[in-house]
Amino acid sequence: MSELLARTPLYEEHLALGARMVPFAGHEMPVQYTGIREEHEAVRSSAGIFDVSHMTEFRVFGFGAFDYLQGLLTNDLVRIAEVGAAQYTLMCDEDGGIIDDLIAYHTGDLEYLVVANAANRTTDLDWLRAHCPEDVTLTDQIELEHHEGCGIVELVDESDRTGLIAVQGPRALGIIADLAGPGFRAPRRFHIAEARLGGTSVLIARTGYTGEDGVEIVCHVSHAVGIWRALLSFPEVTPCGLGARDTLRLEMGYHLYGSDMDRGVDPISAGLGWVVPQKGAPFVGSDAIARIRSGGPASRLCGIVVEGGIPRAGYPVLHGGEEVGKVASGTFSPTLRTGIATAYLPVALAEPRTALEVVIRRKTASARVERPPFVKSTSLS
């Protein structure tokens, strides 16, 4: 089993820091170093760094890049027409089922960098390859040298040669400015820019998954260790694992693919209608999603606050004694010191303050619907 797991370029760094490693999306990843709560609090109050090099990156380049992606992704690429702009988006099947959630960065003229979930790397690539129009030639990394240059789109899986380090928290931008030196100008929120960090070229994206201000540094794998160590040399920086990443994202109500949505769910039911513009260009799934939007979904992903217990995935959610759904994501919120969760509930129960109960093993805990983010005040708000 373990020999099948991939390692990120920072694997040895995690071991040296005493991390507890777990299998995650085919990779051996740190779940925590000193403790989830401490790491979580470091991000909310100072700065934390996360190795997210396991994530999938594709580069899409060429005169056909815009049309190709516009026909497959739900959000409107016109919104990121300016080079450097980025957007959260989805890729759906013909029925509107969510294949993956992604961030598309407009990294250059005729060029997009798409960051996807690690577990969906093969699914996404297969889907992208299978849905290319006739006049599009896809080129993957291995074939690149032999490429004749006749296609109008190149699709390159950059995952194996790309390191990704998230630096998140109210002090993150100050640290990056210090590392980058004079002349550095941080990209605006949801923008990306090339920069020099410690003598190497990187991309700095002003994005993240914690609800705090911060960046994600995209680098070549061979530079990841140097950047990681440079970041750790700041006393205000705490290395953080997947455990804190999950509590931080759930406090903000950010979706996790595989828990909060999957192929069986459409964007409207998942509460992601905001990344499917009503007047955007057609894309795979747009008709199905438009029908669901006009008819109204049967159920909707809701935020739930739970008192006196910690909700976990799969626990039944009750209303008036009847089971009305199951917990999708659930955890203890280190900031609020209470249980928080998401669950698909019938739309009639989706109103904030609706009284619910969550069955936590042998007993039931009282709960109520609350519109995320659960934590209202962060360095981004």
Place this chain on the structure above:
Amino acid sequence: MYPSDLKYDKEHEWVRVEGDVAVIGISHFAQNQLGEVVYVDLPSEGDSVNAGEAFGEIESVKSVSELYTPADGEIIKVNSALADSPETVNEDPYGDGWMIKIKLADPSQLDGLLSAEEYEAFVSEEA
């Protein structure tokens, strides 16, 4: 890390015998594996418990585990302070982090428990 005046079971509880009363908590190894404890669910005083059965639950941010008693008895005291400060289990697992005191029905049920030395050898294999 494993006081020699305590006995241990393979579910990572410790037991301190005081006459016919047993004080029960979880070991340093267990609290360390769990991570920061955020919730401890204990039974009520007066409940009876049976050896090998779960009497409560302990949760960290990431996971939940059941608590087992190695002997039958009646619960004469629960550590109600853990409701407000569950982190005590991490900070002082053998002291203020104790969980329940039971009046033993049959003290000989504890004979099969591990000594500190035996338990340390057991966890070093698990780790």
